[in-house]
Amino acid sequence: MFYRPQDGHGLPHNPFNALVTPRPIGWISTTGPQGDNLAPYSFFNAVAYVPPQVMFASTGAKDSLANLQDTGVFAVNIVAAQMLEQMSATSAALPRGTDEFAAAGVAKATCTTIACPRVADAPATLECQVTQVLALKGENNFLILGEVTGIHLKEDCLVDGRFDPARYQPLARMGYRDYAIVRDTFEHLRPDDQR
Numbered sequence: 001m002f003y004r005p006q007d008g009h010g011l012p013h014n015p016f017n018a019l020v021t022p023r024p025i026g027w028i029s030t031t032g033p034q035g036d037n038l039a040p041y042s043f044f045n046a047v048a049y050v051p052p053q054v055m056f057a058s059t060g061a062k063d064s065l066a067n068l069q070d071t072g073v074f075a076v077n078i079v080a081a082q083m084l085e086q087m088s089a090t091s092a093a094l095p096r097g098t099d100e101f102a103a104a105g106v107a108k109a110t111c112t113t114i115a116c117p118r119v120a121d122a123p124a125t126l127e128c129q130v131t132q133v134l135a136l137k138g139e140n141n142f143l144i145l146g147e148v149t150g151i152h153l154k155e156d157c158l159v160d161g162r163f164d165p166a167r168y169q170p171l172a173r174m175g176y177r178d179y180a181i182v183r184d185t186f187e188h189l190r191p192d193d194q195r
């Protein structure tokens, strides 16, 4: 089939978010005048190495966006498969000022380089300074870009000097209400790699 988004897809559910998959989930922690906040965002990725930078997109004027516009900082917590229920609980539309760490029973720790909470048990956390908030086409679509100023790695995820996904099993977002757990990984060298 072919369709133009502006004409509609004619399917029971919008297939768009099932096309670009699997997507990593940035579990975004922020703080603001009304307290700490935690919510998952799968329009998330790394975008540069030096300095390291990440992006995520808010489809709607959400609490995470309001907080990071206020403070200039946010943290990205990486989600292990076993954190599915807690991560999902933090996506609930709770009243502004509700601390999702407490509501979902997620242990909190403090960041080192920014004044922001983080998920204590996350396999990794990226502490970020906001560099840009871009208004995207459409109503209330925003792209948030941040520079990573501190990185926490859970000690038991480091194996022989490498951050090992087998130790935490990354959780990824598929389309609809589907998820994937990354269990099957392999190495494949590039043409220019030297052994």
Ligand SMILES: Cc1cc2nc3c(=O)[nH]c(=O)nc-3n(C[C@H](O)[C@H](O)[C@H](O)COP(=O)(O)O)c2cc1C
Residues within 6 Å of the ligand: 025, 037, 038, 039, 040, 041, 042, 043, 044, 057, 058, 059, 060, 062, 063, 064, 065, 087, 088, 090, 091, 092, 093, 094, 173
């Ligand atoms: C796995 C998952 C991924 C999500 N990805 C996004 C996303 O990329 N952008 C977005 O605006 N909302 C996304 N949501 C919905 C938000 O998490 C939800 O609107 C949440 O209430 C926002 O919280 P906040 O207002 O505290 O920031 C996602 C939800 C789930 C469960």
